[in-house]
Amino acid sequence: MSTIPHDAIVGGLPHDEHAHHPKGIMRWITTTNHKDIGTMYLWFSFTMFLIGGMMALTIRSELFHPGLQIVDPEFFNSMTTLHGLIMIFGALMPGAVGFANWLIPMQIGAPDMAFARMNNWSFWLLPPAAIMLLLSLFVPGGAASGGWTMYPPLTVQSGMGMDLTIFAVHIMGASSIMGSINIITTILNLRAPGMTLMKLPLFCWTWLITAYLLIAVMPVLAGAVTMLLTDRHFGTSFFNAAGGGDPVLFQHVFWFFGHPEVYIIILPAFGIISEIIPVFSRKPLFGYASMVYAVAAIAILSFLVWAHHMFTTGLPAASILFYMYATMLIAVPTGVKVFNWLATMWKGSISLEAPMLFALGFLFLFTTGGFTGLILAIQPIDIQFQDTYYVVAHFHYVMVAGTLFAFFGGVYYWLPKWTGHMYDEKIADWHFWGSFIFFNVAFFPMHFLGLAGMPRRVPDYAQQFTDWNQVSTIGAFGFGLSQLLLLWAVLKCIRGGAPAPAKPWEGAMTLEWTLPSPPPYHSFETPPVVK
Amino acid sequence: MCNRTELARRLLRAAIAGSLLVPVAAFAVPGWYFQSPASPVAQEIITLHDLIFWICVVIFVGVFGTMFYSLWKHRKSVGHQAVQFHENTAVEVIWTVIPFLILLFMAYPATKTILAMHDTAASDMTIKVTGSQWKWNYDYVQEGFGYYSTLTTPLAQIEGREPKDENYLLEVDNPLVVPVDEKVRVLVTASDVIHSWWVPAFGVKQDAIPGFVRDTWFRADKVGIYRGQCAELCGKEHGFMPIVVEVKSKDDYAKWLGEQKQKLAAAAENPNKVWDEKDLVAHGQQVFNANCAACHQPTGTGNAAIGAPALVGDKVVLGPKQHQIDVVLNGQTDGVVQKAPTGGKMPSWSQLSDVDIAAAITYTRNSWGNKAAENVVQPADVKGERK
Numbered sequence: 020m021s022t023i024p025h026d027a028i029v030g031g032l033p034h035d036e037h038a039h040h041p042k043g044i045m046r047w048i049t050t051t052n053h054k055d056i057g058t059m060y061l062w063f064s065f066t067m068f069l070i071g072g073m074m075a076l077t078i079r080s081e082l083f084h085p086g087l088q089i090v091d092p093e094f095f096n097s098m099t100t101l102h103g104l105i106m107i108f109g110a111l112m113p114g115a116v117g118f119a120n121w122l123i124p125m126q127i128g129a130p131d132m133a134f135a136r137m138n139n140w141s142f143w144l145l146p147p148a149a150i151m152l153l154l155s156l157f158v159p160g161g162a163a164s165g166g167w168t169m170y171p172p173l174t175v176q177s178g179m180g181m182d183l184t185i186f187a188v189h190i191m192g193a194s195s196i197m198g199s200i201n202i203i204t205t206i207l208n209l210r211a212p213g214m215t216l217m218k219l220p221l222f223c224w225t226w227l228i229t230a231y232l233l234i235a236v237m238p239v240l241a242g243a244v245t246m247l248l249t250d251r252h253f254g255t256s257f258f259n260a261a262g263g264g265d266p267v268l269f270q271h272v273f274w275f276f277g278h279p280e281v282y283i284i285i286l287p288a289f290g291i292i293s294e295i296i297p298v299f300s301r302k303p304l305f306g307y308a309s310m311v312y313a314v315a316a317i318a319i320l321s322f323l324v325w326a327h328h329m330f331t332t333g334l335p336a337a338s339i340l341f342y343m344y345a346t347m348l349i350a351v352p353t354g355v356k357v358f359n360w361l362a363t364m365w366k367g368s369i370s371l372e373a374p375m376l377f378a379l380g381f382l383f384l385f386t387t388g389g390f391t392g393l394i395l396a397i398q399p400i401d402i403q404f405q406d407t408y409y410v411v412a413h414f415h416y417v418m419v420a421g422t423l424f425a426f427f428g429g430v431y432y433w434l435p436k437w438t439g440h441m442y443d444e445k446i447a448d449w450h451f452w453g454s455f456i457f458f459n460v461a462f463f464p465m466h467f468l469g470l471a472g473m474p475r476r477v478p479d480y481a482q483q484f485t486d487w488n489q490v491s492t493i494g495a496f497g498f499g500l501s502q503l504l505l506l507w508a509v510l511k512c513i514r515g516g517a518p519a520p521a522k523p524w525e526g527a528m529t530l531e532w533t534l535p536s537p538p539p540y541h542s543f544e545t546p547p548v549v550k
Numbered sequence: 551m552c553n554r555t556e557l558a559r560r561l562l563r564a565a566i567a568g569s570l571l572v573p574v575a576a577f578a579v580p581g582w583y584f585q586s587p588a589s590p591v592a593q594e595i596i597t598l599h600d601l602i603f604w605i606c607v608v609i610f611v612g613v614f615g616t617m618f619y620s621l622w623k624h625r626k627s628v629g630h631q632a633v634q635f636h637e638n639t640a641v642e643v644i645w646t647v648i649p650f651l652i653l654l655f656m657a658y659p660a661t662k663t664i665l666a667m668h669d670t671a672a673s674d675m676t677i678k679v680t681g682s683q684w685k686w687n688y689d690y691v692q693e694g695f696g697y698y699s700t701l702t703t704p705l706a707q708i709e710g711r712e713p714k715d716e717n718y719l720l721e722v723d724n725p726l727v728v729p730v731d732e733k734v735r736v737l738v739t740a741s742d743v744i745h746s747w748w749v750p751a752f753g754v755k756q757d758a759i760p761g762f763v764r765d766t767w768f769r770a771d772k773v774g775i776y777r778g779q780c781a782e783l784c785g786k787e788h789g790f791m792p793i794v795v796e797v798k799s800k801d802d803y804a805k806w807l808g809e810q811k812q813k814l815a816a817a818a819e820n821p822n823k824v825w826d827e828k829d830l831v832a833h834g835q836q837v838f839n840a841n842c843a844a845c846h847q848p849t850g851t852g853n854a855a856i857g858a859p860a861l862v863g864d865k866v867v868l869g870p871k872q873h874q875i876d877v878v879l880n881g882q883t884d885g886v887v888q889k890a891p892t893g894g895k896m897p898s899w900s901q902l903s904d905v906d907i908a909a910a911i912t913y914t915r916n917s918w919g920n921k922a923a924e925n926v927v928q929p930a931d932v933k934g935e936r937k
Contacts, residue, residue, distance in 0.1 A: 086709065096786065333765075343664070370625070386613065394606065399595045399660060
């Protein structure tokens with residue numbers, strides 16, 4: 020594929036930028052261009068991030084004081100449920116696909132993604148799914164309120180908001196599977212001549228592995244929620260003990276999806292960090308091969324640890340030991356990655372532009388989340404922490420300070436390429452420090468709350484938890500407001516700024532920096548030759 | 551312009567104050583660490599946590615000490631030239647093997663604790679715990695009695711109309727009572743959705759799964775009152791079903807057990823006793839607030855959103871007593887909001903005693919301006935309606 024000249028495909032049509040494409044709104048609805056679709060994914064992700072963030076602030080406002088002040092408990096539960104679903108399926112996953120769309124063709128020297136029309140469809144499935152999720156707030160009985168994990172029998176009890184949620188999950192899953200097929204095919208078939216797999220930029224490697232994870236587990240989630248749907252409406256008893264089923268079966272199936280899912284969310288972030296750190300250390304990535312093997316090892320192990328989410332369901336001692344050991348083992352490849360990033364910086368020539376600041380923030384806070392993950396892996400300790408704020412702290416350290424910080428870093432790193440303008444370093448630095456400080460103010464105290472015994476998903480709490488909750492709420496509002504700086508920096512960069520050269524970062528080595536900024540409509544019309 | 555800089559300055563001040571709060575509060579506030587343990591297992595968990603926590607701290611300091619050293623020394627702005635190495639097999643093998651050995655060191659004590667926690671054999675007594683929306687039932691299976699345990703914090707405190715007392719949200723009418731220093735085996739199950747029975751001071755958390763019985767155990771080693779909460783999302787009142795365990799000395803426990811058995815014997819006689827209206831209303835108010843008020847509201851005004859009708863002026867409440875007894879005993883599904891968050895139906899309350907049901911009904915027939923023609927329901931009436 021990669022050797023067929025582009026002209027042979029389009030057959031002599033003029034293909035100057037946008038020449039044969041509709042303008043205005045139709046450009047975005049009909050586009051098959053990887054950059055346009057990547058842009059739409061990223062804006063969709065940011066919009067969902069703001070909506071999910073509003074929900075988080077509703078939760079934190081209610082929790083500012085003990086007692087019920089702002090929302091009733093049922094609505095509170097809908098907020099925690101939708102916050103989780105929207106952030107995972109609306110913000111983090113589409114965000115990662117947005118980066119993939121923009122960068123994979125440019126990093127492997129291809130003109131576009133392999134399946135351009137499917138690419139369009141996999142994006143345009145997302146807005147209807149998101150609208151269904153949000154509309155569920157206004158149907159009788161309210162939105163789903165059984166947590167993003169949707170455990171039955173509780174979710175069998177709830178109203179039609181749950182059905183809308185199930186359909187939204189189905190659609191988003193279909194979108195993810197199509198995106199993954201596209202990414203795998205693109206990476207395997209459209210690489211420039213000479214780019215062997217072991218010369219692939221790390222971002223492409225992490226996405227290749229992530230795409231396989233997605234194809235493996237999204238159908239499992241679809242199966243789980245479909246069983247839920249038939250239990251709710253068609254009289255089956257998959258999860259109903261009275262009919263011969265088992266409520267815990269759902270948890271096994273759900274977490275068989277759910278644990279690889281957390282790596283689906285973090286691996287592309289690992290890829291972005293692996294691109295940024297070498298560039299701003301002006302040194303090649305340390306241990307490229309071991310990075311690839313570590314990602315693969317993490318992906319394989321992620322299928323073998325799901326029951327650590329179920330340590331309090333009453334598993335036999337033998338399975339608890341198995342899942343505990345397997346979970347602890349993930350610390351080894353994760354440690355390898357952290358050490359490799361440090362060794363990349365070691366004796367480099369480091370400068371601290373915004374992408375690097377976010378990469379360092381990622382390293383510092385993600386590792387903190389990794390340590391609390393190790394503590395949670397120890398089952399006797401997990402007995403005390405399961406379903407408490409300690410878990411909430413842990414997964415926000417890896418999802419927000421991990422994935423989201425990597426995305427922020429990635430946005431600043433590639434903005435000059437995407438827009439052709441340099442971003443405003445001052446706003447970006449403020450965005451970093453605001454995010455970094457307020458993130459910790461919001462989430463570090465949650466460790467203490469969990470240690471002291473505050474359960475999660477409660478709209479009200481005993482008075483000894485008041486102080487930390489107040490600190491956390493202050494931090495959450497600070498973190499939320501800091502994100503407006505990101506919006507400002509991005510809009511300012513799109514509208515103007517110093518023109519960006521093809522390679523604004525002196526240490527950059529990957530192929531996208533050989534293209535002009537912004538890159539031409541069909542990224543590489545003639546494949547570059549990689550030596 | 552002036553306003554804007556002022557606002558920015560204020561925001562900055564708030565940001566600095568916020569970030570300073572963390573270290574300051576760590577010393578000012580007691581609630582930042584495990585509750586003090588009251589069982590050997592809880593103690594073991596804390597020891598294990600502290601061991602692994604400190605190992606993590608040491609690694610953390612080592613790793614990030616290195617990072618900050620590198621940031622300090624190997625900066626472009628101090629003129630450091632990058633050295634272009636990118637692999638070193640020996641180093642890579644070392645930092646794969648050493649973490650693995652550290653993990654082995656952590657796994658050994660964890661394994662020992664897990665095996666001890668799973669040994670439910672040779673227990674001194676067995677209690678069956680059943681979670682339901684939204685209360686706990688404790689069944690002393692070997693003694694032949696059991697009771698419900700419900701939150702007693704008044705709605706006025708939750709809604710901020712009264713000051714909150716010391717054990718806000720962590721207080722119940724009937725705590726679980728156990729003797730000190732005895733191995734208590736706990737059978738945990740649920741009647742509707744999944745709940746989780748958690749007492750932090752004992753290091754016990756076991757999900758309550760409808761249709762299945764799981765077991766766990768604890769041995770409390772200090773007399774006292776211990777408080778926990780339901781730890782698995784179970785619907786709208788999930789935050790309002792606490793667990794309170796009272797650990798008594800062996801003598802006090804024996805005395806308490808005797809009293810319970812006496813009460814049990816007395817209750818067996820009770821249904822035929824004829825009660826005064828005043829006593830029924832007084833007792834009925836307690837029963838109503840503990841069981842009915844969550845949906846029908848303490849003021850009897852109901853909650854249309856979940857299909858709970860107002861009882862003020864309701865025709866069932868003011869009509870023949872027999873029909874109302876039937877509704878309370880057997881539940882009702884017609885005329886309700888199907889698919890409301892609670893399932894939208896009046897559940898059966900047949901698990902309550904005849905006295906409790908009679909009292910609650912009498913209360914509704916004589917309160918909030920209601921005055922039914924048949925305004926007194928006796929326990930015997932309820933007994934007669936049971937099938």
